[in-house]
Amino acid sequence: MRTHSSTRRLLGALAVLATLALTATACGSDDSNAGTGESSPKDVQAALDKGGKVTVWAWEPTLKKVAEDFEKKYPKVDIELINAGTGDKQYTALQNAMTAGSGAPDVAQIEYYALGQFAIGKSIENLSAYGAQKYGTTFTPGPWNAVTQGGEAIHALPMDSGPMAFFYNKKVFDKHGIAVPTTWDEYVDAARALHKADPKIFITNDTGDAGATTSLIWQAGGRPYKTDGTDVTIDFTDKGTKQYTATWQKLLDEKLLAPVSSWSDAWYKGLADGSLATLSIGAWMPANLTSGVAAASGDWRVAPLPQWTKGDKTSAENGGSSLAVPKAAKNKELAYAFTEFATTGTGASTRVTEGAFPATRADLESKAFLDTTFPYFGGQQANRIFAESARNVGANWSYLPYQVYANSIFNDTVGKAYVSPTTLTDGLKAWQDASITYGKDQGFTVNK
Amino acid sequence: MTTSLTTAASDSATPSPDRRAAAAPATAQRSRTGTAKRRGRLPHTPLHPRPSLPLTLVTGLVLLYTLLPLAWLVINATKDQNGLFDSFGLWFADETHFWDNITRTLTYDDGVFVRWLLNTLLYVVAGAGGATVLAVLGGYALAKYEFPGRRAVFAVVIGAVAVPGTALAVPTFLMFSNMGLTNTPWAVIIPSLISPFGLYLMWVFAAEAVPTELLEAARIDGSGELRTFFTIALPLLMPGTVTVLLFSMVATWNNYFLPLIMIKDPDWYPLTLGLNAWNAQAQTAGGEAVFDLIITGSLLTIVPIVAVFLLLQRYWQSGLAAGSVKE
Numbered sequence: 001m002r003t004h005s006s007t008r009r010l011l012g013a014l015a016v017l018a019t020l021a022l023t024a025t026a027c028g029s030d031d032s033n034a035g036t037g038e039s040s041p042k043d044v045q046a047a048l049d050k051g052g053k054v055t056v057w058a059w060e061p062t063l064k065k066v067a068e069d070f071e072k073k074y075p076k077v078d079i080e081l082i083n084a085g086t087g088d089k090q091y092t093a094l095q096n097a098m099t100a101g102s103g104a105p106d107v108a109q110i111e112y113y114a115l116g117q118f119a120i121g122k123s124i125e126n127l128s129a130y131g132a133q134k135y136g137t138t139f140t141p142g143p144w145n146a147v148t149q150g151g152e153a154i155h156a157l158p159m160d161s162g163p164m165a166f167f168y169n170k171k172v173f174d175k176h177g178i179a180v181p182t183t184w185d186e187y188v189d190a191a192r193a194l195h196k197a198d199p200k201i202f203i204t205n206d207t208g209d210a211g212a213t214t215s216l217i218w219q220a221g222g223r224p225y226k227t228d229g230t231d232v233t234i235d236f237t238d239k240g241t242k243q244y245t246a247t248w249q250k251l252l253d254e255k256l257l258a259p260v261s262s263w264s265d266a267w268y269k270g271l272a273d274g275s276l277a278t279l280s281i282g283a284w285m286p287a288n289l290t291s292g293v294a295a296a297s298g299d300w301r302v303a304p305l306p307q308w309t310k311g312d313k314t315s316a317e318n319g320g321s322s323l324a325v326p327k328a329a330k331n332k333e334l335a336y337a338f339t340e341f342a343t344t345g346t347g348a349s350t351r352v353t354e355g356a357f358p359a360t361r362a363d364l365e366s367k368a369f370l371d372t373t374f375p376y377f378g379g380q381q382a383n384r385i386f387a388e389s390a391r392n393v394g395a396n397w398s399y400l401p402y403q404v405y406a407n408s409i410f411n412d413t414v415g416k417a418y419v420s421p422t423t424l425t426d427g428l429k430a431w432q433d434a435s436i437t438y439g440k441d442q443g444f445t446v447n448k
Numbered sequence: 449m450t451t452s453l454t455t456a457a458s459d460s461a462t463p464s465p466d467r468r469a470a471a472a473p474a475t476a477q478r479s480r481t482g483t484a485k486r487r488g489r490l491p492h493t494p495l496h497p498r499p500s501l502p503l504t505l506v507t508g509l510v511l512l513y514t515l516l517p518l519a520w521l522v523i524n525a526t527k528d529q530n531g532l533f534d535s536f537g538l539w540f541a542d543e544t545h546f547w548d549n550i551t552r553t554l555t556y557d558d559g560v561f562v563r564w565l566l567n568t569l570l571y572v573v574a575g576a577g578g579a580t581v582l583a584v585l586g587g588y589a590l591a592k593y594e595f596p597g598r599r600a601v602f603a604v605v606i607g608a609v610a611v612p613g614t615a616l617a618v619p620t621f622l623m624f625s626n627m628g629l630t631n632t633p634w635a636v637i638i639p640s641l642i643s644p645f646g647l648y649l650m651w652v653f654a655a656e657a658v659p660t661e662l663l664e665a666a667r668i669d670g671s672g673e674l675r676t677f678f679t680i681a682l683p684l685l686m687p688g689t690v691t692v693l694l695f696s697m698v699a700t701w702n703n704y705f706l707p708l709i710m711i712k713d714p715d716w717y718p719l720t721l722g723l724n725a726w727n728a729q730a731q732t733a734g735g736e737a738v739f740d741l742i743i744t745g746s747l748l749t750i751v752p753i754v755a756v757f758l759l760l761q762r763y764w765q766s767g768l769a770a771g772s773v774k775e
Contacts, residue, residue: 100625263731272533284733292737295530
């Protein structure tokens with residue numbers, strides 16, 4: 001475990017180095033090759049007729065089937081699917097390859113929170129020239145907003161989305177006769193009741209997770225980040241953020257959160273044996289539960305996310321990723337053709353059948369999708385709850401153009417609130433300050 | 449020899465009845481315990497000291513400490529994912545999935561594990577094998593030939609031993625990237641060829657194990673330098689060579705950081721990276737958690753290295769002892 005964390009730290013340092021180098025190159029290049037006018041939908045068709053090889057860096061498991069289908073439909077095209085690591089590991093590799101000038105893929109999976117970093121560095125293609133504008137209404141607003149980020153440029157096509165839902169272990173709640181919370185205040189009460197009934201049980205785990213924290217602030221109505229080109233505002237003192245910290249601080253003060261990191265083996269074990277009773281997480285979670293926590297099949301149920309105000313229906317996104325075409329791609333037209341195939345139409349539907357959570361309206365509203373029953377959740381039609389959540393995602397959220405870096409320092413700043421008397425508010429303030437300093441160093445205008 | 453002497457002494461005591469009466473019980477007792485002890489084990493000499501209970505206990509603890517993780521690994525390789533979560537870690541679950549786990553490990557994701565195993569073998573044979581050849585040649589040359597700059601080479605080698613591989617990883621990556629070698633097996637093999645510690649070890653070993661007089665005699669008899677090396681020096685260097693080979697093999701087999709930054713294509717992963725990639729699968733949305741396969745894969749990964757150790761152990765032991773006694 002120790003080596004793992006030190007490797008991560010080293011990778012983090014590498015990522016910073018790579019970002020520095022990348023930004024340096026980005027400043028040196030001019031805007032003339034912004035991608036417009038270079039390609040057209042006609043060129044894409046020509047490239048498909050000609051054929052060639054497309055290298056795809058992605059960790060999303062359902063893409064395998066899509067790649068097979070694509071090769072069947074276009075026999076001249078060879079798709080090479082490479083799992084170059086997940087999340088920030090892949091971004092580090094991607095930026096190293098871009099900086100080094102060789103080895104970059106033709107298509108790369110990039111999570112929404114990380115897209116801004118690649119977009120602002122102008123290291124990915126603007127897909128509007130290839131004909132991507134026509135998909136404006138194909139995708140749900142949340143993911144589409146994430147890939148277009150305010151401007152007219154389209155940086156990627158949404159692959160999946162993560163509207164949040166509340167997963168709870170019904171067996172545990174029933175055993176102790178505790179009501180399933182519908183508001184965050186009830187959630188705190190449930191956390192106390194559960195932990196009192198059995199000290200081994202925690203309402204959830206949290207050791208400081210940037211993605212989870214920003215998602216809950218998003219749901220509470222907080223909008224700490226505002227980005228307009230290179231003008232950035234970071235402010236963790238708005239009403240929504242305050243509402244989040246007030247509630248979450250109670251859970252921290254009373255030690256009601258399990259000190260277990262998400263995605264660790266201990267986390268899976270806790271989900272399996274009932275010692276972690278709930279998760280507020282993206283709608284992609286069923287796939288992980290089914291394969292990783294098979295032992296608890298039938299124990300879990302899905303409910304709408306607890307609300308900050310009783311009777312509300314607001315939700316937020318947690319996770320979700322897109323497919324982008326790096327500027328360094330060798331065959332951009334083919335790369336776009338695959339991206340389009342995998343994210344829209346039959347490709348998207350295939351992936352939904354294989355277990356991915358859709359970002360396309362058609363799939364999200366299809367009867368087959370909504371009527372799917374989940375034996376894992378005791379036969380519940382969970383997709384109805386997820387679809388409802390997708391419709392209620394709070395608008396106008398944006399991430400930082402250097403969110404990957406910001407998330408990498410989350411545990412050094414906000415993380416202190418989890419292990420020392422520092423409050424969450426102070427932690428967020430420290431995170432804000434560090435993010436501002438870094439942004440300024442990178443040449444952004446921050447909080448002017 | 450000593451046993452027969454004791455019995456002869458007690459026999460000689462028999463003729464005198466009065467002495468016999470007094471001495472008999474004591475002698476009989478002494479001779480009985482004496483022979484029993486001497487037949488059972490060797491006398492306590494500095495080479496065979498009296499067994500010490502505290503020392504045995506400490507050694508036992510260390511043995512337990514060493515074997516416990518291995519036992520854990522073997523036991524848990526028999527469990528499926530559910531068994532891993534709900535059974536006691538140091539004992540078997542109700543069902544045994546050992547063979548099933550092995551089959552699944554070898555076939556999961558189109559048998560990518562076998563590919564990683566072959567990659568690791570390639571890196572070990574080419575990297576560790578090459579490192580040993582270079583260390584033997586270099587160490588012998590440094591020990592037995594006078595040439596200008598020898599002291600400088602010595603300083604560089606000693607310095608290189610002190611530099612951790614991790615510190616060189618990033619510069620090496622940038623260099624290989626400029627040469628267009630990243631993401632190829634060469635990026636792992638070439639850096640593995642350099643083993644400053646191996647070179648130093650061979651140097652020290654060659655200086656001790658190959659008498660200069662022998663080489664001079666060979667030269668006088670008209671043997672060329674290459675022939676002298678292969679027919680006279682190399683057999684003498686064998687124990688040292690095996691030691692260096694063993695060290696570089698273990699280092700290359702376990703190498704993680706170098707391939708991690710050099711190789712992005714899973715087709716060229718060694719086992720260490722591959723297992724980590726499987727572990728990382730559990731850490732993403734939509735990824736499949738395969739803890740059972742990771743544990744079985746880890747067991748399969750250490751089997752070859754354990755086998756190599758057991759096979760080469762005797763050479764290694766004699767290698768460590770060589771040069772320790774002044775003859």
